[in-house]
Amino acid sequence: MTEFTLTDLDRIIARRAASDDAMSYTRKLMDKGVAKIAQKVGEEAVEAAIAAVKGDRQELKGEAADLLYHLLVLLRATDLSLGEVMAELESRTGRTGLEEKASRPAQ
Numbered sequence: 001m002t003e004f005t006l007t008d009l010d011r012i013i014a015r016r017a018a019s020d021d022a023m024s025y026t027r028k029l030m031d032k033g034v035a036k037i038a039q040k041v042g043e044e045a046v047e048a049a050i051a052a053v054k055g056d057r058q059e060l061k062g063e064a065a066d067l068l069y070h071l072l073v074l075l076r077a078t079d080l081s082l083g084e085v086m087a088e089l090e091s092r093t094g095r096t097g098l099e100e101k102a103s104r105p106a107q
């Protein structure tokens with residue numbers, strides 16, 4: 001199990017989005033704007049769904065990675081942070097962060 005997280009990827013994306021490296025796919029996507037990034041998210045979501053229905057787990061893994069990467073780029077392009085989305089997900093658990101941490105077994 002890798003320790004690499006969406007937060008780690010989000011930090012990489014932030015650095016690349018702020019760079020002026022013409023070779024950066026992230027930078028190029030940001031330059032194309034929200035509509036193009038949103039289109040990529042839609043395409044990757046459909047490709048992931050098709051892979052799942054086909055039962056192709058290897059393909060689903062790749063498409064899911066593409067989807068998460070493009071979704072994080074979309075959040076950045078729209079000034080919505082990953083933290084805000086995680087807070088929304090946390091609120092749906094009916095718990096506050098403090099309660100969740102308190103209920104975890106001691107390490």
Ligand SMILES: N=c1c2ncn([C@@H]3O[C@H](COP(=O)(O)OP(=O)(O)OP(=O)(O)O)[C@@H](O)[C@H]3O)c2ncn1[C@@H]1O[C@H](COP(=O)(O)O)[C@@H](O)[C@H]1O
Binds near residue numbers: 012016023025026066
């Ligand atoms: N996780 C990813 C990642 N996933 C997918 N992709 C790119 O997404 C693109 C999707 O390919 P497609 O064939 O669907 O798209 P395309 O034909 O190239 O482009 P369009 O014409 O459709 O816009 C590919 O070029 C992939 O390289 C990614 N590009 C970058 N990252 C991460 O972002 C980091 C920074 O990348 P750069 O910005 O390129 O330095 C990398 O180190 C990775 O960690």
